[in-house]
Amino acid sequence: LATSKEFHSPVYKDEIPTPALLLDLDLFERNLNKMADFLNQKHIDFRPHAKTHKCPVIAKKQLERGAKGICVAKLSEAEVMIAEGIQEILITSEIVSKSKIEQLIALARQCPSLLAVVDHPQPVRDFMEAAESRKVKLNVVIDIDGGNHRAGCLPGRPALDLADLIARSNWLKLCGIQCYAGHVAHTVGFEARMKSSQEALERALESKALIEKYGFPIEMVTGGSTGSYNIDSQIQGFTELQAGSYIFMDLDYRRIGSDRGKVFLDFEFALTVVATVISQSHPNLATVDGGFKAFATDKPFTPELKNITGVSFRWAGDEHGILELGDPGQEIKLGDRLEFLTPHCDPTVNLYDRLYVVRADRVEDIWPIAARGKSQ
């Protein structure tokens, strides 16, 4: 269509077709710098999790700002990042199927610093066989369950057994331990979160000591999140933080509390969804053009208007949200464009193909979310 380009390349923020994902460039840069500076001071390596943004432009900015590498959740995300020239990549989810192991080996050939996690002897044996038959060296990291039983081997003996098995192959190299405890990131209350993260990492650090006692050096202990960035970085032996959401922020993180109070606002809300009021036929109600396909819905709370008080959002299907105008801080009328804070940033970003990067009323850039939908 001859007209597509003009509609997709808005100059002003108000011309962006809604619903759309906005990134406030000033706030984004503050988040980018704040985490980089903090970890630099603490002498902790940073490997930000790109599953949050799925955007090679952002990954490169994180690397320019000192990150040692990036994390991705899946092989297909790694493929996108490698195609964009990014080399230092840890894939944080287990890879077990034969066809994906073949794909992993093919990527490792292009990208010798690629890291893959293992938590079970069977895939380790499959890694060995594939690496040897293709004559490709493969870097592996032992994933240890942080206590939420989602992924990772049990700490102690099972972790040592994996290290021992890995050492039997000349084609595999043991590069470290991963311990990510999903339940820690969103534990509400700083003290409770600190306790929870310390317990989780203790499992990894005891396993590290055991594995090293048997002669296998462990140089990297990687894990943690935005919620534990200033907790894990204090723990002796922890080497590398995987935080992702800090770059955008969301409502789920705001509620976890900080060491300074009931809300966590160590990072700023750089990410919003902009939607338009498309129907208004009833007093105290207004309908916007964003619903289940515009916001992730995995949290028990709904999107929140960025700058307007006294209004609540309720889901109204795939394409709609209804605003209840209890006591709105400003008039809301048909055609208004409204910005919302998102309940959960990662799966919300995964709904969109591009980030509109804005400063004041201008669109400064459009960054492709190149790994969107790459869940394989």
Next chain:
Amino acid sequence: LATSKEFHSPVYKDEIPTPALLLDLDLFERNLNKMADFLNQKHIDFRPHAKTHKCPVIAKKQLERGAKGICVAKLSEAEVMIAEGIQEILITSEIVSKSKIEQLIALARQCPSLLAVVDHPQPVRDFMEAAESRKVKLNVVIDIDGGNHRAGCLPGRPALDLADLIARSNWLKLCGIQCYAGHVAHTVGFEARMKSSQEALERALESKALIEKYGFPIEMVTGGSTGSYNIDSQIQGFTELQAGSYIFMDLDYRRIGSDRGKVFLDFEFALTVVATVISQSHPNLATVDGGFKAFATDKPFTPELKNITGVSFRWAGDEHGILELGDPGQEIKLGDRLEFLTPHCDPTVNLYDRLYVVRADRVEDIWPIAARGKSQ
């Protein structure tokens, strides 16, 4: 990547990289035919809602099987369908911003049968002005609130006022009334749903009578859903069904009940998500590679294993789900590929770029979900 093609073009079902969206071709064709035959017998036009599948291949099959046209929810979906050669399109959501109205006019120039809904005088005036200035005729449908206050004007006088306003422009043509009541589709219990749908459509049919009394003919009354397909089709004056989900089915529809019992299985579960067990370190638990990015999460229930009893799924983050192996009907082990029924098909489909079309153990075809993410 030289290797990409081979990984993305699996020949056998077991080679599809997970998580992935599978379409069982036999069940799909039965759903396709059953609805077409039913509405044909009832002499009701069919305009299936493409917001469910976002897939031009499926839209064309629906048209070949006798559908009068298709619905889309958004302008950007219409753009995709028109680019694929589909002409008979109703956009079911209100369009109010100036830039989208310009885009609508540009599409109407290419596609003279395009239909847009209105529920407020201001956009009607904006439509008039844009249509006149571009010298393009625009077909409009008056959207009437079915009672859930999501979109649509109030029935009666406000609807008549819109008809009167539309008639003042030579560039607009009034083509009908839309009345979609989102709350009806999922009303549990056939009798309750029948009552609810009749009440909703009554509002539209009374408005039709009023508008026609003032000399404006209304040839089309469009609305309804998979949940009301055998209710609305019995209502005198209703002309066109917009059902979408019938082609795939989901857990939310199963629970609404039918005229024959407690579950609604008038259509079959043609759509599943296949995921792989990637971690299994704990008794009675297994972790699959699908979470919030693999399934829509807007319903209060979780995905369900297609053919295995005694197992429940719980969410475990963006990329993971945990299976609780209470009393599994078959052994579940590391590397197993498992098929899940989805809680809500439309927003789940919107997470994927392609449908793997399968018959027995083979991949028969891959259909692009070309309008995925087109929520604008």
